[in-house]
Amino acid sequence: MATVLVHIALLAYAAGAAAFLTWLVKPQTRLARAGRILLLAGVLVHFAAFGVSLGVAGAGLGVSAWKGGQLFSLLAAVTVAGYLILDFRYELPVAGAFIAPFTVAVMVPAHLVHSADRAIAPELSHSLILFVHVGAAALGTAALALAFGLAILYLVSERQMKHKQLGKLFARLPSLELIDRAGYRLAVWGFVFLSMAIATGSLVSREATGATFPLAPKQGFAILAWALFASLIQARLVAGWRGRRVAFLVVAGFLFLVGTYVGLLSGAPALQGTA
């Protein structure tokens, strides 16, 4: 049942992505509206799938259901939910054209990862700290993915404005100030959740392997990303950094974060424990 619902959600995301991408070429309000409705429908079905999954698991917080692929699935759902909130606040259909395809791209690994291959260690399966870790990682990554999307949008828009070559999309792009402000807020939220994810991750790691910070690509990239976002926030608050250089830092930070997930998928045994 849950799998069917996830498939329906994926279809809705793909249709939403198609609507937003068509909107880029043909700016009709109804296309953007259709994109929003499809993403909203997709995310509701997606969360319903999680609900069903937890119900089936029937074990407290349902943590026994956590598997490698599900993190990506949760990440996609949270990203879409985050985008819809962002769109409601700032009206950013152009960001939808980036976020919706990104969501579809994130959902694919969720299907590629075999649950059996990435099943977590039994001693962790009912751990509350793992639940918090996965939740914080999903929320943080979703916020930073949205910040990354906005940073790319900023760099494109800023380049057009600076070089005075206003392309066809220019009229549909929001103001630079808005992209910068929204991107920074998301980066701050992403940083907060990333901090939580790293802190709780170290506890999970200690429970599973005995090492608080094992030397693995996943942990290394996460720490690098965290340090970069910490510097970014510091530079903004102290020196007033904004605009292009902040956008570049967000892009770099998010790429480090992607490295964390590559580490997760490449078979590092961090969560498999001693089982």
Added chain:
Amino acid sequence: MTLICVGLSHKQAPIAIRERLAVPPEQIASRLRELKGLAGVREAMLLSTCNRIEIFAVAESRVAGEDLLESLGAVASSHAICRFEEEALRHLFRVAASLDSMVVGEAQILGQVKEAAAQAQQAGTLGPELSRALARATGAAKRVRTETEIARGAVSISSIAVQLAHKLLGSLEDRSVVLLGAGEMAQLAARELRSAGARELLVANRTPQAAEALARETGGVPVSLGELPALLERADVAICSTAAGQAVVTREMMQRAAKARRYRPIFLVDLTLPRNVEPSVNEMENVYVYDMDDLERVAAQNRDLRAAQVGKAEEIVEQELRAFLARLRERAAVPVLARLRAHADAVASAEAERTLAALEGLDDKQQKTVRAMAAAIVNKLLHAPTARLRAEAGEGPLGDAAAALFGLEAEPEQAAERAEEGQRPASAAEGSVVPLLRRS
């Protein structure tokens, strides 16, 4: 009835002629009443803008066109164009959609058309035919604006400056604008920024007197040009048009200002030659400098963008026009259909009554069944001819053939038309809606 459009625009006459013909708003009502007083004119609307003076009228025949032309005066006669029926309708649709404007896609014209319609309504010269045409024309114009990019992108220097400021800073409320110098275009841009919501307008000039005078004119606050570094720290938009003959905003000055303003973005619009802002200032982060060439280039891009949409907009206008004409023709077919239906109903009803009289002893239910059968036969027999006549919409020979075959010529057309529209018969004095493009 015939739709006539008489008048001229920027395409036919220079401004010297147009300004002599322009009708002041306070005289529109009386002019409209004069127009409606002309022989054969039933409805009239006058569109008088800085680019056109045009009369749209519904008249009994094309002959009224000459009187309408004369009403414009001798000056207009050698320039004005007279359009009739479909051509006049197409012109109305194109004008409302801003396809006939000097700046294609400009938004003002639709408002002006609506205003002209409201004036005609108030003056009592707007009737059902013009109203219908105007409603469809404004609908077509809205479709053009939403389905094409014809109205996207500003094309005047001052509005481009405002648009770019919006693009950089978002809402201009709570923003500070500095006007350096007294160039006319700069004043215009400053006023537009102010009306777009800018919180303050600081006006700097070489002499305090000039700054004060300019501030009074633009609704700003006078400041000294000597405070330029401080002004650059404070402003979100600076419009430069001093006659300094050299750069007044240097890179060094801007670097100091950028640090002090904590890299908040600033938009510098340089509207002078030689330039007031050092070109290298644009290389700085969060500082955007647009000079006259840049703004002209954006204007050209936007003009090209609009021009590329003209074909699509024309298609929409043509679609809407075709749909409207088809509707009009359908209305033109209504009298024949109504007469045919009335004739058939009368025959069926008479035959049913005759049959009922011959068949004694039928109860109410049985009598109802006989009458229903007669009506059903009529409906089935007339279904195909009615559909064909509607499809042909009064253009071809079928309407006349139907009238001749069923012997409908003698029946009064207007009564039949009312019957079709479910109205009670009324005297001719009450007036009736007559199709605009009916075949004569």
